[in-house]
Amino acid sequence: MSRGCLGQEVLPGQLRWLISSHGLVLLPHAASLPPWVMLICGGLLAWRYRITLRGDPMPGFLVRLLLVVLFLTLLLSEYGRIFGREPGIALLALMLSTKLLEVKRARDALLVIFLDFFLVATAFLDAQEPWMALYLFGTLIMLLATWIALVRLAPLPWRSRLRLSGTLLLQAAPLAILLFLLFPRVPGPLWNLPSDARGGGSGLSDEMRPGSIGELILSEEVAFRVRFANDIPPPEDRYWRGPVLERIDPGGVWRANEPLPRYARLMAPAGARIDYTVTLEPHGERWIFALELPDAAPPRASLTQDHQLLATEPVVERQVWELTSYTRHVATNGLHPFERRANLQLPAGENPRTLALGREWAKRFRSPEAVVEEALEMFRRQPFWYTLRPPRMEGDAIDRFLFDNRRGFCEHYAGAFVLLMRAAGIPARVVTGYQGGEHNPVSDYWIVRQSDAHAWAEVWLPTRGWRRIDPTAAISPARVDRGLEGAERPRRARASGTVPDLLHRAALFWDAANDGWNRWFLAYGTETQDTLLRALHLPAGDWLMLGAVLAGGSVAILTLLYLVLVGRPATRLDPARRAWDRACRQLARAGIPRHPWEPPGDYGRRVARQRPELATEILHIADLYSRLRYGREAKGETLLELRRAVVRLASRRRG
DSSP: OOHHHHTSBOOHHHHHHHHHHHHHHHGGGGGTSOHHHHHHHHHHHHHHHHHHHHOOOOOOHHHHHHHHHHHHHHHHHHHSOSOSHHHHHHHHHHHHHHHGGGOOBHHHHHHHHHHHHHHHHHHTTTOOOHHHHHHHHHHHHHHHHHHHHHHOSSOOOHHHHHHHHHHHHHHHHHHHHHHHHHSOOOSSOSSOOOOOTTOOOOSOOSEEOTTHHHHHTTOOOEEEEEEESSOOOOGGGOEEEEEEEOEEETTTEEEOOOOOBOOSOOEEEOSOEEEEEEEEOOOSSOBOOEESOBOSOOTTEEEBTTOOEEESSOOOSOEEEEEEEESOEEEOSOOOHHHHHHTTOOOTTOOHHHHHHHHHHHHHOSSHHHHHHHHHHHHHHSOOEEOSOOOOOOSSHHHIIIIIIOEEOHHHHHHHHHHHHHHTTOOEEEEEEEEOOEEETTTTEEEEEGGGEEEEEEEEETTTEEEEEOGGGGSOGGGBOHHHHHHHHHHHHHHHTOSOHHHHHHHHHHHHHHHHHIIIIITOOHHHHHHHHHHTTOOTTOHHHHHHHHHHHHHHHHHHHHHHHHHSOOOOOOHHHHHHHHHHHHHHHTTOOOOTTOOHHHHHHHHHHHOGGGHHHHHHHHHHHHHHHHSOOOHHHHHHHHHHHHHHHHHHHHO
């Protein structure tokens, strides 16, 4: 673009396109930026549109400076800093919106467009769903169309501008795909930066308070998706292991101890091997929710002594894990004294009735299995209720639950059961995670949601090792509170078909599209790239070879595009150009050909000097063509007049 074009004044129509494009760029950030940022940006856009519409004076330098100072003050008040992911995006959005208040020349408008391209990319940091990609692709088309409107001398209709910008993006797609597939990857997230401190994860935590799991059951948010490579385990074995809680603190709060690497194999697989892939949603912690029990850790993860599967770094992006589990195990070693002490810990001075009951069972029954069965039988035969709305329990919370209220959710039952076992001298601990999941037949995988969160118990049996005990399974269905039924109604509705089938199928199709997008685009990293390179018989990890392949592929794609675009037949000329060429051919036969570099006006004046009798017609034709080709004339009447003038020129020349 020439320096003269950069200095040309931006026309009102071009400004309207610029304002609209910037508004589309800002819209995806509404969910992540503070509301006041979006309100200010919207107000600045409306102000600039009013100036364009009414011709009001632009704000001066002092006004813009005061706005910048105000924005910096507000950002410091909101974030405590102006650097970082969220404050940086907010600052860029505010500054670009303010920049619109001083746009007069094309160079200013182009600066806004170029920075808007960067702002488009930042929208992917907060949302990477397919619909966001489609929206941002449309936004790029709009930005390119605005760019074309600013730099093209001959104006184009808005439909033609959009079509041209879409064509340019599609022409760039092969090269973009090649770069995406072969450009050397670096470990870590592609579309995520470290979250600001104000951000937080969702889902389970490393502590369990009364009511904490019950809060999650109301959420339909996806926790992870699972694809099984072979047989699918039955529902009673679909327990997804998460945090293991061994320490009980005052108030009946269960917490996780510092995880220890596995130093001794206590359990050996004794059943069918289950291979599966977990696509884990970001939750801000290190847990990888594996089917009980994982036997080994994949790369970039570790297996702890209590069979937790932990990633080496917090899960702040969507991740794909290839895992193997066995649902049946046998004991191979005795429990280490350290683990035994940790899993027999009792709260000091709390819940005396619970401790007394456990000790009584220890005296009455000879085997740990009999104590476990007695506890489950108590939950079966006594009026315990399964409810999301248990009464508030102060003081000795577990005592009040077992002997007074007898109303609770899974965390109440798991915590009380573990304390009873410990009082009876049986090592026990609480395990939290997820249970079950919904099958998506569209793409044959399972969806596990936050509403599937669950807590259960594990007890150590000398002859069998750690065994899962779910005390909530002992509660009679007749003693399930209606409030819990209401909370679980969406889950049962999905399974029973009470929700309109069309809507349910549409939701499953959309989730399947999201899953495919996650696995094939967002999760494309070093391991996936290495697999692709090996399939193409290319050396994985050899950056020099990869660079050579990338360079060769880029040259091949660019050459092919050049041959296709330059070698194709010329596009059909517009009617004004055809009429002008017809006039030029007539004059060339008369001995006055037009030079290739000669503008219409200069050519018309040269013909008028050499053939004065044709001066009126040729000057009129040159003026009409210039107005149609380079001006903003309405084509209908002007084009008709041009054609008539060319006919008159032919008649006059022959005459």
